[in-house]
Amino acid sequence: xxxxxxxxxxxxxxxxxxxxxxxxxxxxxxxxxxxxxxxxxxxxxxxxxxxxxxxxxxxxxxxxxxxxxxxxxxxxxxxxxxxxxxxxxxxxxxxxxxxxxxxxxxxxxxxxxxxxxxxxxxxxxxxxxxxxxxxxxxxxxxxxxxxxxxxxxxxxxxxxxxxxxxxxxxxxxxxxxxxxxxxxxxxxxxxxxxxxxxxxxxxxxxxxxxxxxxxxxxxxxxxxxxxxxxxxxxxxxxxxxxxxxxxxxxxxxxxxxxxxxxxxxxxxxxxxxxxxxxxxxxxxxxxxxxxxxxxxxxxxxxxxxxxxxxxxxxxxxxxxxxxxxxxxxxxxxx
Numbered sequence: 001x002x003x004x005x006x007x008x009x010x011x012x013x014x015x016x017x018x019x020x021x022x023x024x025x026x027x028x029x030x031x032x033x034x035x036x037x038x039x040x041x042x043x044x045x046x047x048x049x050x051x052x053x054x055x056x057x058x059x060x061x062x063x064x065x066x067x068x069x070x071x072x073x074x075x076x077x078x079x080x081x082x083x084x085x086x087x088x089x090x091x092x093x094x095x096x097x098x099x100x101x102x103x104x105x106x107x108x109x110x111x112x113x114x115x116x117x118x119x120x121x122x123x124x125x126x127x128x129x130x131x132x133x134x135x136x137x138x139x140x141x142x143x144x145x146x147x148x149x150x151x152x153x154x155x156x157x158x159x160x161x162x163x164x165x166x167x168x169x170x171x172x173x174x175x176x177x178x179x180x181x182x183x184x185x186x187x188x189x190x191x192x193x194x195x196x197x198x199x200x201x202x203x204x205x206x207x208x209x210x211x212x213x214x215x216x217x218x219x220x221x222x223x224x225x226x227x228x229x230x231x232x233x234x235x236x237x238x239x240x241x242x243x244x245x246x247x248x249x250x251x252x253x254x255x256x257x258x259x260x261x262x263x264x265x266x267x268x269x270x271x272x273x274x275x276x277x278x279x280x281x282x283x284x285x286x287x288x289x290x291x292x293x294x295x296x297x298x299x300x301x302x303x304x305x306x307x308x309x310x311x312x313x314x315x316x317x318x319x320x321x322x323x324x325x326x327x328x329x330x331x332x333x334x
Contacts, residue, residue: 085228
C-alpha cells in the first residue's frame with residue numbers, strides 16, 4: 001500500500017525532467033545558430049576587405065610589370081641634350097694686366113683653362129689683350145656673367161648650337177662600323193685563298209679608316225659640348241665703331257683721288273727703282289763700246305768706181321802712175 005502512490009509521482013517527475021531537458025536543448029541550439037549567423041555576418045566585412053586588399057595588391061603587381069618586388073616601374077631617362085656654347089665679349093677696363101689676372105683666377109676656379117692669348121700696345125701705349133677661354137658647360141653662364149661685370153661691356157655675342165642629333169648619329173655609325181670591322185676580321189680568319197685575303201685586307205683598311213674618322217668626330221663633339229668657348233677682348237681705351245656713310249661728298253672724292261695719285265706715284269717710283277741698276281749697266285756698256293771698240297773696227301774697202309765701157313768687153317784701164325812730184329806733194333801733206 002505504501003509503494004503504489006510513489007510510482008506515479010516518479011514517472012511524472014521523470015517526464016517533466018525530460019521535457020525540461022528537451023526545451024533546454026532546443027533553446028541552446030537556437031542560441032548557437034543565432035551566434036553562428038551573427039559571427040558570419042561580422043566576419044563578412046573583414047573578408048571583403050581582405051579580398052579587396054588582395055585584388056589591389058594583384059593589380060599593383062600587374063602594374064609593376066617584371067619588377068623584383070612588385071614595385072612601380074622606373075620611367076625611362078630623358079634624352080641628354082648636347083649643345084655647343086660659344087661667346088665673344090669686348091670689355092673696357094682700367095688696367096688690362098690686372099683684369100687678365102682676375103680672369104685667369106675666375107676660369108681656373110670654374111674648372112676651365114686659358115687657351116690662346118694675344119697682347120699688344122697701341123700708339124699711345126695702351127694695352128689690348130685677346131684671350132680664348134674654355135670653361136665647363138655647367139658653369140658657362142656664371143663665368144660669362146662675371147666676366148661681363150669686370151668692366152664696361154662694349155660688345156657681347158653668344159651662340160648656342162644643338163648637336164644632339166649629330167652626336168646620336170655619330171654614335172650609331174660607330175657601333176655599326178665596329179660590327180662591320182669585326183665581320184671582316186672573321187672572314188679573314190676563315191679565308192683560305194690569297195686573293196681573298198688581299199681583298200679583305202683592303203676592305204678592312206678602308207673600314208678602319210672610316211671608324212677612326214668617326215671616332216675623331218665623336219671626340220671633337222664631346223670636347224666642344226663639354227667645354228664652352230669664350231673669346232674675351234680687354235682694352236684700356238674705348239673701342240671705336242666704324243660709322244657707315246652711304247653718301248660720299250666732295251671731300252671724300254678729293255681724298256680718294258689724292259690717295260690714288262700718291263699710290264700711282266709710289267708704284268712708278270718703285271718701277272724706276274727696280275730698273276735703275278739695269279739702266280746704269282746698259283749706259284756703261286754703251287759708253288765703253290763707243291769709246292774703245294768703235295775706233296778699232298777695220299774700215300771697209302772703197303768700192304771701185306765704175307768705168308765706162310767696162311761691160312762691153314774692152315780692156316780695163318790701168319791706174320794712173322804716180323810721179324815723184326805727186327809723192328813729194330803727198331809727203332808735204334802729211
